[in-house]
Amino acid sequence: MxxxxxxxxxxxxxxxxxxxxxxxxxxxxxxxxRTKADYLAEDVKPLFKCESFLETYQLSLICKRKLMKKGIxxxxxxxxDTTAAYKDSSDEGIQVIFKVKERGSLCGEAKTEMSNTExxxxxxxxxxxxxxxxxxxxxxxxxxxxxxxxxLYQPTDFSIGFTKPYQNDANMQxxxxxxxxxxxWAQYDQTFRGFKxxxxxxxxxxxxxxxxxxxxxxxxxxxxxxAFEVRQQMGHSLKSSLLHTMVLDRTDDAILPKRGFHLKLxxxxxxxxxxxxxxxxxxxxxxxxxxxxxITLGLGFQAGFxxxxxxxxxxxxxxxxFIGGPLTLRGFETNSVGNETCGxxxxxxxxxxxxxxxxTPLPFYWxxxxxxxxxxxxxxxxxxxxxxxxxxxxxxxxxxxxxNAKKDIRLSYGFGLVYKFMNAARFELNxxxxxxxxxxxxxxxxxxxxxxxxxx
Amino acid sequence: MSNLSFMQDAFMCxxxxxxxxxxxxxxxxxxxxxxxxxxxxxxxLGVEVYLRMCECSFKVVTCTNAEFMAPSGKLxxxxxxxxxxxxxTPVINFMKQKGISLSKDLPESEQRDLKAYxxxxxxILIPAELFVTWAHEETLTQITSVRYGSxxxxxxxxxxxxxxxxxxxxxxxxxxxxxxxxxxxTVQEELKRCCQALAQKLANKKFFxxxxxTELDALVFGHLYTLLxxxxxxxxxxxxVQSFQNLVSFCKNIEKQYFGHKT
Numbered sequence: 001m002x003x004x005x006x007x008x009x010x011x012x013x014x015x016x017x018x019x020x021x022x023x024x025x026x027x028x029x030x031x032x033x034r035t036k037a038d039y040l041a042e043d044v045k046p047l048f049k050c051e052s053f054l055e056t057y058q059l060s061l062i063c064k065r066k067l068m069k070k071g072i073x074x075x076x077x078x079x080x081d082t083t084a085a086y087k088d089s090s091d092e093g094i095q096v097i098f099k100v101k102e103r104g105s106l107c108g109e110a111k112t113e114m115s116n117t118e119x120x121x122x123x124x125x126x127x128x129x130x131x132x133x134x135x136x137x138x139x140x141x142x143x144x145x146x147x148x149x150x151x152l153y154q155p156t157d158f159s160i161g162f163t164k165p166y167q168n169d170a171n172m173q174x175x176x177x178x179x180x181x182x183x184x185w186a187q188y189d190q191t192f193r194g195f196k197x198x199x200x201x202x203x204x205x206x207x208x209x210x211x212x213x214x215x216x217x218x219x220x221x222x223x224x225x226x227a228f229e230v231r232q233q234m235g236h237s238l239k240s241s242l243l244h245t246m247v248l249d250r251t252d253d254a255i256l257p258k259r260g261f262h263l264k265l266x267x268x269x270x271x272x273x274x275x276x277x278x279x280x281x282x283x284x285x286x287x288x289x290x291x292x293x294x295i296t297l298g299l300g301f302q303a304g305f306x307x308x309x310x311x312x313x314x315x316x317x318x319x320x321x322f323i324g325g326p327l328t329l330r331g332f333e334t335n336s337v338g339n340e341t342c343g344x345x346x347x348x349x350x351x352x353x354x355x356x357x358x359x360t361p362l363p364f365y366w367x368x369x370x371x372x373x374x375x376x377x378x379x380x381x382x383x384x385x386x387x388x389x390x391x392x393x394x395x396x397x398x399x400x401x402x403x404n405a406k407k408d409i410r411l412s413y414g415f416g417l418v419y420k421f422m423n424a425a426r427f428e429l430n431x432x433x434x435x436x437x438x439x440x441x442x443x444x445x446x447x448x449x450x451x452x453x454x455x456x
Numbered sequence: 457m458s459n460l461s462f463m464q465d466a467f468m469c470x471x472x473x474x475x476x477x478x479x480x481x482x483x484x485x486x487x488x489x490x491x492x493x494x495x496x497x498x499x500x501l502g503v504e505v506y507l508r509m510c511e512c513s514f515k516v517v518t519c520t521n522a523e524f525m526a527p528s529g530k531l532x533x534x535x536x537x538x539x540x541x542x543x544x545t546p547v548i549n550f551m552k553q554k555g556i557s558l559s560k561d562l563p564e565s566e567q568r569d570l571k572a573y574x575x576x577x578x579x580i581l582i583p584a585e586l587f588v589t590w591a592h593e594e595t596l597t598q599i600t601s602v603r604y605g606s607x608x609x610x611x612x613x614x615x616x617x618x619x620x621x622x623x624x625x626x627x628x629x630x631x632x633x634x635x636x637x638x639x640x641x642t643v644q645e646e647l648k649r650c651c652q653a654l655a656q657k658l659a660n661k662k663f664f665x666x667x668x669x670t671e672l673d674a675l676v677f678g679h680l681y682t683l684l685x686x687x688x689x690x691x692x693x694x695x696x697v698q699s700f701q702n703l704v705s706f707c708k709n710i711e712k713q714y715f716g717h718k719t
Contacts, residue, residue, distance in 0.1 A: 216612055216615070219524070220524065221527070224527055224540075228535060228540060231525050231540060232519075232521075232525060233521075234521060234524040234525055235520075235521030235523070235524035235525070236521075236524070236608060236612060236616060237612075238608065238609050238612045273609060274609055275608065275609050342538075
């Protein structure tokens with residue numbers, strides 16, 4: 001508290017600050033060392049437009065959150081003071097001071113990460129969060145998927161990334177990586193090595209991302225029993241592709257939304273150099289609505305197709321679509337539905353899946369639901385899932401393809417528990433009853449457990 | 457995991473014996489023109505002529521990723537019904553389980569000889585070919601690196617070739633044929649000794665063990681024919697083989713008899 005302010009408090013017994021007219025004259029950023037001021041200026045500029053004390057106070061907190069979100073500060077403190085100590089300052093003049101503490105030039109972290117395609121993985125990262133003073137970060141990470149058969153402490157995945165943020169949440173990322181994945185549904189392992197350049201930016205309220213990736217893919221059989229159909233596709237290939245992703249997110253929660261819709265469209269064009277040529281399109285969407293503030297209805301839909309082109313017109317198994325799994329087509333084992341030879345699933349070039357859910361609070365918890373207890377993250381749900389993986393033929397008529405898509409639909413229903421874990425992942429423990437399946441599909445009749453990010 | 461695969465092996469042996477020779481047996485190998493290396497060609501050719509000697513029906517399929525299809529990572533790959541076998545020795549053993557063998561009528565002492573000669577070519581000819589392919593600088597830059605990477609786009613062709621080279625040099629080092637341990641001259645010396653032994657065994661006979669071909673004939677043909685017909689920057693290997701007249705005519709005979717249509 002400045003002396004001037006203290007004097008004012010002593011002089012007048014009570015001031016109503018709420019509607020007090022103020023003029024923000026100065027905004028200070030104290031404690032900047034490596035960080036360039038111009039990088040932060042845009043974020044704090046709106047403060048100068050504030051007219052009342054309350055507005056200033058609220059906006060300062062928003063600015064504080066924005067600054068913290070940049071990931072370059074350990075701490076941000078806000079201080080609002082009068083400008084009485086300065087010469088020729090107006091009577092209503094105040095100043096806002098942000099006291100920041102920068103993160104070290106090199107930090108490390110270790111954590112467990114979830115993704116939809118794989119089991120959880122441990123991850124170690126060394127990061128330099130503010131390389132040139134404008135939020136550029138350089139990071140190196142090592143991780144190991146907990147499902148891999150190799151030794152637990154030996155990392156299988158590496159990545160080195162450089163990120164540069166721009167105004168309005170846009171950012172650019174360069175990534176050099178190696179990724180290993182086991183594919184037990186077809187008894188092979190794949191190793192991806194390569195580059196990615198990603199440019200994320202918002203446009204008309206939606207998040208877009210443009211990406212170029214050059215990937216060297218190495219496929220190897222993991223077992224002597226691998227089907228010959230799969231074995232024939234082993235070896236090396238080079239994919240160079242352009243990806244565009246658009247996300248329309250109008251939900252109120254990423255993992256367990258109560259209302260709103262979510263749409264994600266991904267297009268991939270492979271064949272800018274390299275020896276893999278295809279066009280791939282994928283759509284994910286969901287719609288949620290809540291009745292009586294406690295019962296949520298959810299509807300999800302996913303579909304995709306793949307169009308190979310070029311001389312050999314063949315698609316590699318790693319580019320194909322697979323369906324089935326504890327968070328998508330429940331009641332079937334992961335990626336174990338559809339085209340099959342000798343016990344190995346070889347994927348198909350089109351698929352669709354729908355899911356319908358009714359979420360309710362836990363039984364005996366209805367009255368207390370929604371009061372912010374950790375138990376609010378649990379839901380009881382009943383679901384119905386349907387889907388099909390089929391080979392689309394672009395030379396045939398639309399009707400015959402639709403016929404294919406409708407033939408041999410997989411259907412399952414069941415109920416279970418859903419848990420939202422730290423806003424980052426979704427745990428599901430379900431009792432599933434598959435009712436329509438092909439004889440070759442691998443069913444999971446009964447209890448199924450799954451971890452992931454998105455679901456159908 | 458390993459226990460399971462032992463059981464699987466044992467199970468597969470029994471299954472192999474039970475099943476008749478399939479109609480659609482196929483031998484997978486890299487295309488002869490652009491990609492294949494001498495060592496790979498020698499083994500592929502050896503197995504191919506062996507199967508022809510056994511009078512089994514099969515077709516040869518060329519594909520660029522044959523090496524990665526092989527369970528052992530080595531060529532050639534035989535698909536026989538449900539079984540996938542790679543490399544000459546496992547193929548020969550597999551055929552034996554099916555009751556097909558070229559040498560079962562031989563007396564026991566000759567069978568032992570046969571095994572010894574096969575060991576000799578495995579221990580001398582195979583590393584000698586690998587040495588020329590990967591450790592001889594001129595061959596490596598002019599032939600090997602061009603051929604091995606040929607099915608892949610840049611930069612994959614360079615990376616894969618470099619990786620294979622490291623792997624092969626380590627292997628050669630381990631079996632005592634390393635770059636520092638031998639030179640082309642000493643390799644040629646070894647080859648000469650091997651050929652001498654083979655020429656002596658062959659003498660004036662049509663095949664090594666008389667009038668009928670054996671596994672040894674097939675494998676020796678694979679190696680020598682490849683050495684004779686492949687053009688390399690340093691032609692010393694071919695010259696060495698050429699100096700043994702009876703081995704050259706042995707190769708010509710087999711070629712005429714089993715690949716009549718080819719020439």
